Amino acid sequence: xxxxxxxxxxxxxxxxxxxxxxxxxxxxxxxxxxxxxxxxxxxxxxxxxxxxxxxxxxxxxxxxxxxxxxxxxxxxxxxxxxxxxxxxxxxxxxxxxxxxxxxxxxxxxxxxxxxxxxxxxxxxxxxxxxxxxxxxxxxxxxxxxxxxxxxxxxxxxxxxxxxxxxxxxxxxxxxxxxxxxxxxxxxxxxxxxxxxxxxxxxxxxxxxxxxxxxxxxxxxxxxxxxxxxxxxxxxxxxxxxxxxxxxxxxxxxxxxxxxxxxxxxxxxxxxxxxxxxxxxxxxxxxxxxxxxxxxxxxxxxxxxxxxxxxxxxxxxxxxx
Amino acid sequence: xxxxxxxxxxxxxxxxxxxxxxxxxxxxxxxxxxxxxxxxxxxxxxxxxxxxxxxxxxxxxxxxxxxxxxxxxxxxxxxxxxxxxxxxxxxxxxxxxxxxxxxxxxxxxxxxxxxxxxxxxxxxxxxxxxxxxxxxxxxxxxxxxxxxxxxxxxxxxxxxxxxxxxxxxxxxxxxxxxxxxxxxxxxxxxxxxxxxxxxxxxxxxxxxxxxxxxxxxxxxxxxxxxxxxxxxxxxxxxxxxxxxxxxxxxxxxxxxxxxxxxxxxxxxxxxxxxxxxxxxxxxxxxxxxxxxxxxxxxxxxxxxxxxxxxxxxxxxxxxx
Numbered sequence: 232x233x234x235x236x237x238x239x240x241x242x243x244x245x246x247x248x249x250x251x252x253x254x255x256x257x258x259x260x261x262x263x264x265x266x267x268x269x270x271x272x273x274x275x276x277x278x279x280x281x282x283x284x285x286x287x288x289x290x291x292x293x294x295x296x297x298x299x300x301x302x303x304x305x306x307x308x309x310x311x312x313x314x315x316x317x318x319x320x321x322x323x324x325x326x327x328x329x330x331x332x333x334x335x336x337x338x339x340x341x342x343x344x345x346x347x348x349x350x351x352x353x354x355x356x357x358x359x360x361x362x363x364x365x366x367x368x369x370x371x372x373x374x375x376x377x378x379x380x381x382x383x384x385x386x387x388x389x390x391x392x393x394x395x396x397x398x399x400x401x402x403x404x405x406x407x408x409x410x411x412x413x414x415x416x417x418x419x420x421x422x423x424x425x426x427x428x429x430x431x432x433x434x435x436x437x438x439x440x441x442x443x444x445x446x447x448x449x450x451x452x453x454x455x456x457x458x459x460x461x462x463x464x465x466x467x468x469x470x471x472x473x474x475x476x477x478x479x480x481x482x483x484x485x486x487x488x489x490x491x492x493x494x495x496x497x498x499x500x501x502x503x504x505x506x507x508x509x510x511x512x513x514x515x516x517x518x519x520x521x522x523x524x525x526x527x528x529x530x531x532x533x534x535x536x537x538x539x540x541x542x543x544x545x546x547x548x549x550x551x
Numbered sequence: 552x553x554x555x556x557x558x559x560x561x562x563x564x565x566x567x568x569x570x571x572x573x574x575x576x577x578x579x580x581x582x583x584x585x586x587x588x589x590x591x592x593x594x595x596x597x598x599x600x601x602x603x604x605x606x607x608x609x610x611x612x613x614x615x616x617x618x619x620x621x622x623x624x625x626x627x628x629x630x631x632x633x634x635x636x637x638x639x640x641x642x643x644x645x646x647x648x649x650x651x652x653x654x655x656x657x658x659x660x661x662x663x664x665x666x667x668x669x670x671x672x673x674x675x676x677x678x679x680x681x682x683x684x685x686x687x688x689x690x691x692x693x694x695x696x697x698x699x700x701x702x703x704x705x706x707x708x709x710x711x712x713x714x715x716x717x718x719x720x721x722x723x724x725x726x727x728x729x730x731x732x733x734x735x736x737x738x739x740x741x742x743x744x745x746x747x748x749x750x751x752x753x754x755x756x757x758x759x760x761x762x763x764x765x766x767x768x769x770x771x772x773x774x775x776x777x778x779x780x781x782x783x784x785x786x787x788x789x790x791x792x793x794x795x796x797x798x799x800x801x802x803x804x805x806x807x808x809x810x811x812x813x814x815x816x817x818x819x820x821x822x823x824x825x826x827x828x829x830x831x832x833x834x835x836x837x838x839x840x841x842x843x844x845x846x847x848x849x850x851x852x853x854x855x856x857x858x859x860x861x862x863x864x865x866x867x868x869x870x871x
Contacts, residue, residue, distance in 0.1 A: 301735070301737060302737045302738070302739045302740065304739070339740075377734055380734065380740075380741055380742040380743075381742045381743065381744075412786065414697055414700065414781070414782055414785040414786065414789075415621075417621065417622045418622070419622045419624075420622065420659075420700075421700055421782070422700040422701045422782050423700075423701065424701075445789055446785070446786040446787070446788075446789035446790040446792075446793060447789040447790070447792045447793035447796065448793065449790055449793050450793055450794065450797055451793075461734070462734055462741070462742050462783065463782065463783055463786050465734040465766070466732065466734065466766040466783050466786065466787050466790075467766070467786050467787060467790040468766075468790070469734075469765055469766035469767040470766040470767070470769055470786075470787040470788070470790045470791045471790045471791060471793065471794045472766075472767045473766060473767035473768065473769050473770055473771075473791065474770065474791045474794045474795050475794050476767065477770055478798055
């Protein structure tokens, strides 16, 4: 098994508790025996890591105490935050010291840095893609989940091609069914954006377009790849999360029933770790409010992506 | 109490079972003692109504057996479906025979007919607005939910003004807080559309703009009015519905626990009946797959809107 190192941004995310990072690393090391992690963060994190009982032979640390605010402009990100943990972690991937980066920081800075330092495939706009549950033992890949607030039909078509590559190269599905998220499944429904994107997809014989899918069928496994703009995708998944949260976070006896009622395949931490597709490097975004278990899942996802060298394979596939 | 008649499109919706309409009328008559309903539909529905034990003094019937397909073009709706149940029901409102219309038919035909026969307020684009739960005993009004697949910033600003009127005139909230649905709550986040809409709202001193709200907070009562374009609003609510459905429709013992776990204030049929704001008449859209109870709720909502003469009051308010 080849040795793989993941660069972890230890400063991003809502929690800056070193113990949360340590728990995540403990889970991740248990889940995957050939994982190495290079942590970028503050001195307090280094102290805590040094004192921890983690396997130190699988761990290295780089001091990078700065965090990039979620709402920093692209210009500010590139000029003022060269020593930030996320910047340094992405540079480690660029320089080959790590094979993938994991960050719970803001999407904006992550996309800006990945585009700038790693570069885009065929001038595509990168998109965040996540595995979502589609019933027992079924999954769909959904993109974009927030890298692009507004998109053109050709952006959506690019997202479809990127998703197609992931299903073929990583999930082993030869001819995945690609659908566009829309307000109805009927042909004539929806915005010009989704209709034009659907037409572009239909005109490409190398991919299989299944038309439209409605948001109430998002978790039914109707499509292998669900294509949408980053604004709609982000809103759809957050609305779904919001309702799941309402069920899970009730008071008293209802909370207990909710835990018993939850479908096993709908545990949210099973699904942490979106991949930024369309850049020349393996970049994984973890949820800002991810638990330690969820962050561990994102780190292991990053390992799998790096092991396949997925982003490089996608680049070869789309540029050949 | 003034006598109010609701025109009911008996042909729209997924179920064409006359018994479902009869059950809905029985529920609605029980919920509201001063309700009269004018039903538009097929002869089979008339036969079933005649045989039913409903109070016939509160019921009238108009034969209009035609249904308008959901995906009929606006031109086709206006030229080929003049005798359809929905068209006749809207004409009954125009002619003062009924004070509000209720339909479970397609949004497209409903909006086309309402605009054409009833007219728009101040050249606004009409928007579908619904009361959504925001916690125990709390609600928000959300619009647009699908009348407009693409919107401009000034459309969203118009939706904010319409929502503001409903909260003031019908909910008795003097200075409602209006927020725009976005991918983040931070000022700089989101598309040009939502940022421009927010700026238009902030520049109007007569309304109170609370900035952005994220989709995972949709059901938390953070805003009195949630403003969005019809594409995003439709996708957000359907994604939420999809997850709620996953919980509710499991097999075996989990189904039982899910019923026990459900927050009382999240019963979907409590919330059926969106109102089409921005037209000169009271138009209520019921969910296409509404149960009899849910259809009854929409009919009673229509009664309340008609009793207030809400759409006329909104027109006076915005045109004064």
